[in-house]
Amino acid sequence: MSDWSELDAFLETDPADVGCDEAMRILHVYVELVVSGEDAAARYPGVASHLRQCGPCGEDFEGLLALVTDPPPEGVGRRLRKKLRGGR
Amino acid sequence: MAGATPEPGLDTESAGWVRRLQARGNDRESAVRDLHDLLQRGARREVRRRCAGTGVSGRELVDLATQAADDATYAVLAKVAQFRGESRFTTWAYRFVVLEVSRKVGRHFWRQPRAELTEEDWNRLPDALGAPPDHVAEVRELSRAVRRAVDDLTDHQRRIFEGAVLQGISLDALAVRYDTTRNALYKTLYDARRKIRASLVAEGYLGDEPSKEVRAHE
Secondary structure (H helix, E strand, C coil), rough: CCHHHHHHHCCCCCCCHHHHHHHHHHHHHHHHHHHHCHHHHCCCCHHHHHHHHCCHHHHHHHHHHHHHCCCCCCCCCHHHHHHCCCCC | CCCCCCCCCHHHHCCCHHHHHHCCCHHHHHHHHHHHHHHHEEEEEEEEHHHHHCCCHHHHHHHHHHHHHHHHHHHHHHHHHCCCCCCCCCHHHHHHCCCCHHHHHHHHHHHCCCCCCCCHHHHHHHHHHCCCCCCHHHHHHHHHHHHHHHHHCCCHHHHHHHHHHHHCCHHHHHHHHCCCCHHHHHHHHHHHHHHHHHHHHHCCCCCCCCCCCCCCCC
């Protein structure tokens, strides 16, 4: 039998997989655990399993992670309004 | 509820967002503008990231981002009273914009005419399934076995498998076409994958136990 590990991994189904709705419901919590260096997969194994198998949810995870770790800079308008309000 | 007290235990910045968004008058208007700015920046970044290499650019890209930011802003305003501080407010709010961008990009997919499934798509099956290129005869045989297994799926499972795997259409785009949700289609694909695997195990192409790989998100 050849090494069909990629095919095997694609066809693998994990009964712990929580599905898209539940994974997306707590995506913000999961992402912050990852950012803070905690073991998010151990805390939420069903979410980790889902993000491995579901391309679109994995994409959402990557997108939110990117926004949290490298937030887009504020525009001039918002900086000015904050200044006028006396914010830093 | 206007002027409601934020949940205890929120970090200062998150509590500030909640308080301002639940205030009245100018304070709230200013907070809503700030929220929209935040989500607009997030949407633009996310749309650019997702649409890299898809040909979506310029005005189209800005329009997608603006629509996503507008809808995410409404969603956050509708749910701000439910924010419990499980994460920072901005992370929670960004989640809405990421999900809106997913939906908008999925809808946008169908604005261009798409080719129907052809035999050529089936010929790309080995690549789609990550078959090793140095086993030509085995790859061909396995592809036939997968195709037999796909033929045994229900019509709906087969359509979704063909769209998602052979044509590479995202589940969000397929959800628009079939007027359903990503979650429902994922469940359909989940059942399809399980059936195909069982068929390949029965025919001796795969072992009983799935190979375990440690990959991203862990």
